[in-house]
Amino acid sequence: MTKALEIKSLRKVYRGGLEALKGLDLTVNEGDFYALLGPNGAGKSTTIGIISSLVNKTEGEVKVFGYDLDTQLADVKRQIGLVPQEFNFNQFETVEQIVVNQAGYYGVPRKLAKERAQKYLTQLGLWDKRNDRARTLSGGMKRRLMIARALLHEPKLLILDEPTAGVDIELRRSMWDYLTLINSQGITIILTTHYLEEAETLCRNIGIIDKGRIIENTSMKLLLSKLNVETFVFDLEPYSNSPTMTGFTMRELDNHTLEVDVPKERGLNNVFEQLTAQNMKVLSMRNKANRLEELFVDLVEQGRNQKESV
Amino acid sequence: MSMAMNLTALRTIWIKECTRFLRIWVQTLVPPAITMTLYFVIFGNLIGSRIGEMGGVSYMEFIVPGLIMMSVITNAYSNVASSFFSAKFQRNIEEMLVAPVSTMTIILGYVGGGVARSLIVAVVVTVVSSFFVPLNIQHFWLIVVTVILTATLFALAGLVNAVFAKTFDDISIIPTFVLTPLTYLGGVFYSISLLPQFWQTVSQANPVIYMVNAFRYGFIGVSDINAYVALGVLVLFNLVFFALAWSLLHRGVGIRS
Numbered sequence: 353m354t355k356a357l358e359i360k361s362l363r364k365v366y367r368g369g370l371e372a373l374k375g376l377d378l379t380v381n382e383g384d385f386y387a388l389l390g391p392n393g394a395g396k397s398t399t400i401g402i403i404s405s406l407v408n409k410t411e412g413e414v415k416v417f418g419y420d421l422d423t424q425l426a427d428v429k430r431q432i433g434l435v436p437q438e439f440n441f442n443q444f445e446t447v448e449q450i451v452v453n454q455a456g457y458y459g460v461p462r463k464l465a466k467e468r469a470q471k472y473l474t475q476l477g478l479w480d481k482r483n484d485r486a487r488t489l490s491g492g493m494k495r496r497l498m499i500a501r502a503l504l505h506e507p508k509l510l511i512l513d514e515p516t517a518g519v520d521i522e523l524r525r526s527m528w529d530y531l532t533l534i535n536s537q538g539i540t541i542i543l544t545t546h547y548l549e550e551a552e553t554l555c556r557n558i559g560i561i562d563k564g565r566i567i568e569n570t571s572m573k574l575l576l577s578k579l580n581v582e583t584f585v586f587d588l589e590p591y592s593n594s595p596t597m598t599g600f601t602m603r604e605l606d607n608h609t610l611e612v613d614v615p616k617e618r619g620l621n622n623v624f625e626q627l628t629a630q631n632m633k634v635l636s637m638r639n640k641a642n643r644l645e646e647l648f649v650d651l652v653e654q655g656r657n658q659k660e661s662v
Numbered sequence: 663m664s665m666a667m668n669l670t671a672l673r674t675i676w677i678k679e680c681t682r683f684l685r686i687w688v689q690t691l692v693p694p695a696i697t698m699t700l701y702f703v704i705f706g707n708l709i710g711s712r713i714g715e716m717g718g719v720s721y722m723e724f725i726v727p728g729l730i731m732m733s734v735i736t737n738a739y740s741n742v743a744s745s746f747f748s749a750k751f752q753r754n755i756e757e758m759l760v761a762p763v764s765t766m767t768i769i770l771g772y773v774g775g776g777v778a779r780s781l782i783v784a785v786v787v788t789v790v791s792s793f794f795v796p797l798n799i800q801h802f803w804l805i806v807v808t809v810i811l812t813a814t815l816f817a818l819a820g821l822v823n824a825v826f827a828k829t830f831d832d833i834s835i836i837p838t839f840v841l842t843p844l845t846y847l848g849g850v851f852y853s854i855s856l857l858p859q860f861w862q863t864v865s866q867a868n869p870v871i872y873m874v875n876a877f878r879y880g881f882i883g884v885s886d887i888n889a890y891v892a893l894g895v896l897v898l899f900n901l902v903f904f905a906l907a908w909s910l911l912h913r914g915v916g917i918r919s
């Protein structure tokens with residue numbers, strides 16, 4: 353399988369001596385939708401900065417679709433579209449100028465750039481805003497502008513650094529749909545996020561980075577299967593006598609909501625049996641969403657303990 | 663990147679630069695016209711009429727080339743210095759850094775923008791001056807070559823300044839403490855032959871002397887310094903500043919961490 357990204361023993365020491373990356377290894381296959389997770393200051397943006405040549409690396413090897421960052425820089429750059437964490441366009445330029453100019457920097461002729469600008473700005477819901485200055489856009493629009501800008505030279509690898517920070521739920525969902533769509537059309541996507549739900553919804557593979565090292569690199573499925581206990585929330589018809597539950601940990605939230613921790617191997621049947629036996633009517637049930645967050649915190653802590661014991 | 667792609671990138675940067683100074687023309691094109699009109703009225707008309715001739719022509723005629731040169735210098739410099747610094751400051755310089763634009767293309771694009779602005783200003787100021795003195799042109803091509811070399815040199819210098827600048831103050835310090843004294847002492851308002859021998863020698867270390875004199879020679883055929891020596895000096899300074907700008911940007915000084 354072709355590798356979209358291959359990073360070996362990447363180190364970065366910033367001026368002033370801070371070692372942001374301490375020998376990071378990372379591989380992302382072509383076509384993947386990859387999440388890079390990690391707490392603040394873990395080194396996500398530094399890694400992305402190095403791949404997109406905004407940050408000079410100290411040591412290590414980076415290859416993008418087989419092109420080496422050190423010897424084939426122009427080829428590397430052409431493969432990548434970057435959506436940075438912070439707004440970095442000229443606030444005084446118009447939406448259309450920004451995307452058309454970006455295409456120009458990649459050598460896309462102006463006429464073609466204008467056609468593509470219309471295509472991508474329309475897809476991202478910004479075509480009506482094309483003559484507005486960037487500074488007059490809302491935060492969510494600015495994010496989408498940066499996505500459009502990153503796509504204009506039609507890269508094979510799209511890297512998004514916290515693309516949905518400060519974006520409302522509705523817009524976030526529509527951005528997810530869009531990213532899923534272009535991923536299905538063949539663009540490899542790497543994104544960083546602090547919303548675990550986002551990683552869970554979108555990504556097939558996941559890397560967790562902490563203090564400049566990858567501490568977990570696995571598929572989303574495998575990661576989730578590591579969770580042997582899941583928490584379910586039951587919405588019941590209001591009751592007057594509290595139910596009892598043997599063999600499961602249970603919390604009553606109010607007189608019609610129950611939270612039950614269910615170990616994977618035991619399954620849900622028994623929970624239902626017990627509820628039915630007590631004449632409880634289950635109206636609905638959902639999976640409590642934060643389980644990935646707990647896992648994430650566990651993993652980061654485990655990683656830290658291991659390192660200390662080494 | 664292929665030649666055609668590099669040209670597209672270059673054209674993009676250049677047009678963006680021109681759009682920028684044209685968009686804010688009230689800040690970029692009008693002030694030099696006003697300043698120069700004041701110079702003409704005060705130094706040329708009011709005071710100049712009492713000074714009499716200098717270099718064989720009226721004082722007004724004598725200072726016109728230098729005044730045009732002065733506006734070329736400040737506009738080329740400040741255009742590139744402020745545009746490049748604000749691209750660093752707003753971080754939109756990253757748009758170029760992530761793309762396969764060569765260092766050469768970035769330099770040519772920004773310098774081209776500064777040169778375009780200073781040439782427009784030069785034409786405006788020349789037109790203004792023609793209301794005060796008849797326009798006299800002796801060596802047209804010398805004028806063209808000198809003005810382009812001068813504009814390029816100061817655009818490059820502005821770029822180097824912006825590369826090192828960390829705050830907006832840093833791009834006004836050099837113009838105030840270096841550029842202004844050099845131009846005022848650069849023979850804009852006087853012939854250096856009026857100076858004592860010692861100061862004449864010192865003045866020759868000032869690059870502005872060469873530009874102003876070559877330029878003046880183009881207009882009125884009078885110069886303190888051989889025009890071709892002056893052009894040679896200009897070319898040399900251009901090469902030095904180009905090499906400096908290229909090496910700084912290529913290493914990512916001030917733009918890549």
Ligand SMILES: Nc1ncnc2c1ncn2[C@@H]1O[C@H](COP(=O)(O)OP(=O)(O)OP(=O)(O)O)[C@@H](O)[C@H]1O
Pocket residue numbers: 366367368370372390391392393394395396397398399437919
């Ligand atoms: N330009 C810089 N100069 C010096 N240190 C830096 C620079 N940029 C980042 N760092 C440091 O490098 C470390 C990693 O930062 P980085 O921005 O890569 O983290 P991150 O994982 O993206 O965090 P976040 O989730 O907050 O965006 C931090 O300790 C940060 O302070």
Ligand SMILES: [Mg+2]
Pocket residue numbers: 396397398437513
């Ligand atoms: Mg970051």
